[in-house]
Amino acid sequence: MASKVKWVTDIEKSVLINNFEKRGWVQVTENEDWNFYWMSVQTIRNVFSLEAGYRLSDDQIVNHFPNHYELTRKDLMVKNIKRYRKELEKEGSPLAEKDENGKYIYLDFVPVTFMLPADYNLFVEEFRKSPSSTWIMKPCGKAQGKGIFLINKLSQIKKWSRDSKTSSFVSQSSKEAYVISLYISNPLLIGGRKFDLRLYVLVSTYRPLRCYVYKLGFCRFCTVKYTPSTSELDNMFVMIINFHGGGLVNNLRLYLESTRGKEVTGKLFDENGNYFAESSLWGCVCPVMNNDKHCFECYGYDIIIDDKLKPWLIEVNASPSLTSSTANDRILKYNLINDTLNIVVPNGEIPDCKWNKSPPKEVLGNYEILCDEELAQTEGAERDLRNRSGPSIGLKGSRTRETGKTALTTWK
Amino acid sequence: MLQEETDLSVIIAHIVQKLRSSRLSTQLGFQASVSLQKPEIKLESLKEDIKEFFRITGWEKKLQNAVYSELTVFPLPRHPAAPPEHLKEPLVYMRKAQGSWEKRILKSLNSMCTELSIPLARKRPVVEQKELLNKWNEMGTDEPDLSLFRPVYAPKDFLEVLINLRNPNYENGDHLNLRTHLGLIQVPLKVKYISELKDYFIELSLNTGQLGIDDATQVPPELFENEHVRLGQKVLAEQDSAAAQQYVRQGSPTALRAELWALILNVSNQPEDLLYYEQLKSNVIQHDLLVDSLIYKDVKLTASNDDYYFVFEDYLYQVLLCFSRDTSVLGHFAYNSASPPKSYIRGKLGMEDYAVFYPPNGVIPFHGFSMYVAPLCFLYHEPSKLYQIFREMYVRFFFRLHSISSHHSGIVSLCFLFETLLQTHLPQLFYHLREIGAQPLRISFKWMVRAFSGYLATDQLLLLWDRILGYNSLEILAVLAAAVFAFRAVNLMEVTSLAAAEAVLADLSTLKVMPLLQIFLFATVT
Numbered sequence: 001m002a003s004k005v006k007w008v009t010d011i012e013k014s015v016l017i018n019n020f021e022k023r024g025w026v027q028v029t030e031n032e033d034w035n036f037y038w039m040s041v042q043t044i045r046n047v048f049s050l051e052a053g054y055r056l057s058d059d060q061i062v063n064h065f066p067n068h069y070e071l072t073r074k075d076l077m078v079k080n081i082k083r084y085r086k087e088l089e090k091e092g093s094p095l096a097e098k099d100e101n102g103k104y105i106y107l108d109f110v111p112v113t114f115m116l117p118a119d120y121n122l123f124v125e126e127f128r129k130s131p132s133s134t135w136i137m138k139p140c141g142k143a144q145g146k147g148i149f150l151i152n153k154l155s156q157i158k159k160w161s162r163d164s165k166t167s168s169f170v171s172q173s174s175k176e177a178y179v180i181s182l183y184i185s186n187p188l189l190i191g192g193r194k195f196d197l198r199l200y201v202l203v204s205t206y207r208p209l210r211c212y213v214y215k216l217g218f219c220r221f222c223t224v225k226y227t228p229s230t231s232e233l234d235n236m237f238v239m240i241i242n243f244h245g246g247g248l249v250n251n252l253r254l255y256l257e258s259t260r261g262k263e264v265t266g267k268l269f270d271e272n273g274n275y276f277a278e279s280s281l282w283g284c285v286c287p288v289m290n291n292d293k294h295c296f297e298c299y300g301y302d303i304i305i306d307d308k309l310k311p312w313l314i315e316v317n318a319s320p321s322l323t324s325s326t327a328n329d330r331i332l333k334y335n336l337i338n339d340t341l342n343i344v345v346p347n348g349e350i351p352d353c354k355w356n357k358s359p360p361k362e363v364l365g366n367y368e369i370l371c372d373e374e375l376a377q378t379e380g381a382e383r384d385l386r387n388r389s390g391p392s393i394g395l396k397g398s399r400t401r402e403t404g405k406t407a408l409t410t411w412k
Numbered sequence: 413m414l415q416e417e418t419d420l421s422v423i424i425a426h427i428v429q430k431l432r433s434s435r436l437s438t439q440l441g442f443q444a445s446v447s448l449q450k451p452e453i454k455l456e457s458l459k460e461d462i463k464e465f466f467r468i469t470g471w472e473k474k475l476q477n478a479v480y481s482e483l484t485v486f487p488l489p490r491h492p493a494a495p496p497e498h499l500k501e502p503l504v505y506m507r508k509a510q511g512s513w514e515k516r517i518l519k520s521l522n523s524m525c526t527e528l529s530i531p532l533a534r535k536r537p538v539v540e541q542k543e544l545l546n547k548w549n550e551m552g553t554d555e556p557d558l559s560l561f562r563p564v565y566a567p568k569d570f571l572e573v574l575i576n577l578r579n580p581n582y583e584n585g586d587h588l589n590l591r592t593h594l595g596l597i598q599v600p601l602k603v604k605y606i607s608e609l610k611d612y613f614i615e616l617s618l619n620t621g622q623l624g625i626d627d628a629t630q631v632p633p634e635l636f637e638n639e640h641v642r643l644g645q646k647v648l649a650e651q652d653s654a655a656a657q658q659y660v661r662q663g664s665p666t667a668l669r670a671e672l673w674a675l676i677l678n679v680s681n682q683p684e685d686l687l688y689y690e691q692l693k694s695n696v697i698q699h700d701l702l703v704d705s706l707i708y709k710d711v712k713l714t715a716s717n718d719d720y721y722f723v724f725e726d727y728l729y730q731v732l733l734c735f736s737r738d739t740s741v742l743g744h745f746a747y748n749s750a751s752p753p754k755s756y757i758r759g760k761l762g763m764e765d766y767a768v769f770y771p772p773n774g775v776i777p778f779h780g781f782s783m784y785v786a787p788l789c790f791l792y793h794e795p796s797k798l799y800q801i802f803r804e805m806y807v808r809f810f811f812r813l814h815s816i817s818s819h820h821s822g823i824v825s826l827c828f829l830f831e832t833l834l835q836t837h838l839p840q841l842f843y844h845l846r847e848i849g850a851q852p853l854r855i856s857f858k859w860m861v862r863a864f865s866g867y868l869a870t871d872q873l874l875l876l877w878d879r880i881l882g883y884n885s886l887e888i889l890a891v892l893a894a895a896v897f898a899f900r901a902v903n904l905m906e907v908t909s910l911a912a913a914e915a916v917l918a919d920l921s922t923l924k925v926m927p928l929l930q931i932f933l934f935a936t937v938t
Contacts, residue, residue: 191723191789192549221723251720251790254666254871258791262667328719 005350009038013322015333019341023348035350038063041072041319048292056294058353061344064318065206065295071285072299072318074179075140078113080284088283095279107279109313113181116160123180127154134183141177150183184312188305190255195221197311199301200320200336201370203281204344205357206291208373211281212343215366216332219252260309268309280313282371293353296344298336339365427482435684436478443471470651477653481678484657484884485808487747501749501817505579506824510749510816513573517776518753520564525702528560532702532755532770541697548693552716552725558709563779567861570778570814571596571854574824577816594846595831596853601818603829606837609891610933613883615661616926618934623663624875624926637665644668653678661882663875663926670791676881677804681797689796692734695772699737703771707732711782718866724789728782731799735806741773744807749817750774775811780858783865784810787873809886813861821886826860827853829890834897837936841901850913856893859920863889867920876925892925895932899923 005025009016016038020027028034037060039047044064047054056062070076085107088096097105114123116137127135137157139147151157160178187194200214256265300320304312322337324330342363345351358374369375431437444462447453453461466472487499494502501507525532536544547553575596582600604612616622621636631637640662647655648671656675664672674680696704711728715721735741745752752774754767785802792798812822819825834852835842845852859867863886864876879888896917897904903916 190793192726193723195723251870254874255790257666258670259793262665265667326719 003350005035005345005348006033007036007038008034010040010043011038011319011322015322015324015330015337018334019337023341025348035059036061036345041068044068056292056353059350061294061296061351061353063296063298065203065297066290066292067288068297068318070288071280071316073140074113074138074315075115075177077280077284077316078110078115078179080288081107081110081280084279084283109280109311111182111184111312111314113179116157116178116180118177120161124154134185135180136183137178137180139176139178151180181314184304184306186307188307188309190219190221190252193221195219196314197301197303197305198320199303201281201299201301202296202340202343202367203299204296204359205293206281206286206289208377209282209286210357210372210374211370212364212367213370214336214339215368216336218329218332256309264309268305268311280316296340298340335366339363339367343367427479430482430486431475431478434478435682436474440466440471440475443469473651477651477675477678480653485747496746499747500745500751501819503579503818505581506577506749506816506818509573509577511751513570513816514750514753517564521702521753521776524562524564530702530705534700536698536700540700544697548697548730550726551729552711554708556705556708558705558712561705561709563710563713564706564776566779567858570823570861571857574816574827577824593828593831594835594842595828596851597824597828597831599824599828601825601828603820603825603832604887606833606933609887613879613888613891613929613933615882616879616929616933618930621662622926622930623665623878624872624924625930627663641665641668644672648672648675651675657882657884659882660878664878666871666874669874669878673791673881674797674801677801677808679797679800679804681794681800685800686796689734689799692737692799693730695737696733701736701771703736703777704733706777707736707782710777710779714780714866715782715786718786720870721783721786721789721866724786727789727795727798728785730795731785731802732777732782734799735803736771736773736775736777738773738803739769741775741803741807742769744811745774748811748815749819749822750811750815775806778814780862780866783862787865787870787877790870790874808884809880810863812886813863823861826886826890827857829887830856830860830893833890833894837894838898838901841897841904844905845913848908848910848913850907850910852897854910855914855917856897859893859896860886860889864892864920868923868925869921872923872925888929891932892929895928896920896923898932898936899928 005023006028007020007025008028008030009020010030020036025036030037037043039062041064044062044066047056047062048066070080085096085104088107095106099105112126114120114126116123127133132152134150134152137149137151157180189195196219198218198220200217202212202214204210204212250269253265253269256268297318298320300317301313302315302317304314306312322333324333341348342365343359344357346355346359346363358372443466447462447465450465453465463472466475491498497507501510521532544551575598577597577599579599610617614620621640623637623640626636627633644659644665645668647659648668653675656672660672660676679685707729711725711732715728716725742752752769753776755770756767784806785798788798788802788805792801809821812819813826814823816822816824831842831853842852863880864873868876876888876892880886900916904913907913907916
């Protein structure tokens with residue numbers, strides 16, 4: 001007799017709970033024997049901390065990787081991207097190609113960013129190159145826009161200056177660290193409004209890399225008209241978009257094709273859009289991620305498109321919000337969790353971490369394979385173009401290099 | 413033979429007179445005088461040389477487009493002796509009905525005015541003008557108290573008027589027979605049979621490639637789409653209005669649509685147009701009109717609640733507020749059965765010297781009016797261009813959807829066409845719905861009045877509006893409405909109440925219009 005999956009969560013959201021209940025799973029507490037734990041990032045820290053001495057058994061899975069912060073903490077993400085770029089440059093990969101201004105053609109998907117106070121001097125050098133630009137300060141450890149502010153004068157961040165005599169800023173605990181990024185002052189506006197895109201990416205395993213991108217996402221619009229001096233405000237209005245055509249219409253694509261033309265829009269959606277989702281996972285964090293077989297993770301990617309239709313990755317969230325503001329919003333998130341569970345807990349049965357994490361195509365729902373490393377390798381070079389949505393130049397080269405390498409961990 | 417020649421010369425004279433006073437005429441004159449500097453223009457063959465010059469430089473094409481535009485938009489008098497009312501509406505009983513409807517609307521507006529003690533128009537104090545100018549681009553953030561305002565009328569009020577239309581010369585008879593019209597519209601208008609529709613919409617037939625069908629992902633683009641796109645680019649390069657209109661009958665590629673529609677509507681973005689728009693904007697800043705509040709209310713109630721159009725809320729204000737000040741719109745009343753409402757300066761009631769049209773453009777918005785503009789925001793992101801396109805769409809098409817006339821594209825004919833199609837081709841369904849108190853028109857009326865805006869998915873709506881422009885007719889709305897009923901016929905046969913029927917037809921957002929139209933017109937057994 002198949003026993004029912006026992007679940008725990010410390011995130012009380014209906015889109016989660018309804019999905020568990022519809023599968024006939026049984027709710028238990030964390031002290032009992034559980035199979036599936038949808039936890040917050042605080043909880044995962046405790047679970048995997050050395051002191052806890054937690055050992056997960058083969059029939060237990062959790063919704064975060066132990067060191068997800070390599071991707072989801074702003075400073076670490078930037079560090080990993082920079083490391084990835086240097087590696088590619090060193091090995092002469094065509095991916096690391098730069099244009100005549102010295103900017104990366106393929107790897108320039110994150111706005112110029114520095115860590116403060118560590119890179120303060122480097123930042124000042126960059127700042128002085130374009131003194132009229134605006135920069136955005138974000139605390140590394142906080143989420144949901146807390147503590148963010150804009151600056152356009154060096155004096156506004158005097159606190160972080162290492163050389164500043166008045167700095168009492170001695171403690172470099174990671175909680176007070178900030179990243180400073182170039183503010184996208186020319187975002188694409190629709191109806192005169194600024195918006196950002198939310199994409200969902202599911203990673204079921206990092207080695208081999210299996211990640212899926214959800215075909216539906218959001219455009220989140222500002223309530224107030226955009227002006228360069230506006231600080232980040234709560235985005236309250238949400239427009240659901242479908243990235244991959246097919247049955248549902250992609251209104252964003254329709255708008256851009258109608259007003260900007262087919263070629264640039266095609267470039268945005270078919271090339272750039274998926275490319276950095278994949279390379280951010282693949283090149284940047286794969287080597288450093290602890291590929292615990294008990295884990296999967298559903299990330300929320302925040303992307304801003306500028307008025308040249310170039311997408312910029314702003315942030316990756318480990319715990320994307322499951323609150324809904326409209327009925328359609330709720331339906332989308334409900335289906336997102338549903339499809340996620342179908343992939344990571346096959347047939348809704350008691351999980352077995354020994355399985356190869358290769359779900360049949362039918363259960364993908366609204367997910368689309370972004371990268372399936374194993375599938376790509378077995379099917380050979382030509383076929384992998386079909387599985388992956390981005391250009392394949394160079395990536396093949398780095399992949400064969402990576403598989404030879406032993407996994408690096410950056411356990412603290 | 414002689415009669416035809418006379419007719420033709422009347423038409424030519426008419427158009428020449430109209431174009432003489434247009435900006436194009438001045439531009440042509442200027443271009444001609446400039447061309448005199450050129451070596452290829454010789455005195456002996458002045459006329460031919462200038463004509464050739466116009467042809468090469470594209471000015472001839474512009475003139476052709478302007479003539480085409482005149483022919484398309486302005487109907488010509490059917491009989492030289494016909495009075496101007498006949499251009500608006502030839503049937504007396506229709507004119508009378510429109511007149512009383514207008515009186516009702518105006519009464520409603522005036523009483524709202526009196527109740528709320530708000531003037532129809534007032535000049536804004538300077539402080540208020542500055543404030544409005546500052547937030548011109550974000551009027552949507554305003555949350556004025558609109559609770560006391562109500563829309564002047566809603567489509568269902570209008571439907572009641574249409575249902576009660578009667579031709580005093582027509583005797584319906586007391587007993588039902590095979591030719592009795594079972595629908596709500598009880599006036600005998602001439603509408604096309606399905607065989608005539610098949611000929612009329614020949615480009616939509618099963619053998620002809622269509623965007624909306626043959627550009628689906630499973631169909632290889634070499635079969636139709638690529639060639640069609642190439643053709644579209646050629647049409648745009650030629651800048652030929654007539655060719656563009658013919659072209660979009662098979663649908664317009666997304667990337668070319670904005671330009672194609674502008675070409676068909678003969679809208680160009682000249683500096684004078686931008687200036688005119690700015691002038692309208694300053695009119696808005698200086699004076700506040702009561703209709704402004706109606707517009708705000710309508711946008712807040714309709715477009716702002718739409719999942720996709722809410723983004724464009726601010727653009728809608730910028731277009732509609734300017735629209736109500738645009739006196740050039742008054743020109744369309746020459747061929748609209750409606751007439752602009754008149755208002756009198758305070759204390760001078762009835763004195764024609766003190767009469768003004770109210771609102772200045774003569775169009776009183778009703779509930780859902782802003783949905784005419786919303787889909788256009790997907791094509792034009794520059795407010796003055798968006799404005800011009802909307803205005804042109806209104807004076808060519810949309811006005812017919814809320815005025816009482818016998819025109820084949822007028823709402824009355826569309827309703828009658830819809831009911832006739834349904835009764836002829838789906839008699840069982842029609843009878844069933846009628847029996848359960850769910851007259852089909854009661855459900856489809858709102859779709860047609862809004863030209864399906866807000867009911868269909870945006871990409872499908874734009875494909876539908878491609879065909880409205882292509883055929884210069886709104887009849888396709890009635891055909892689509894019937895096609896929708898045909899598509900959902902099985903479910904509709906099972907319902908037992910109006911509410912249930914409404915529920916079956918509540919969500920049209922997943923429908924694909926072109927297959928539906930093709931099946932209904934060309935693949936249904938008649």
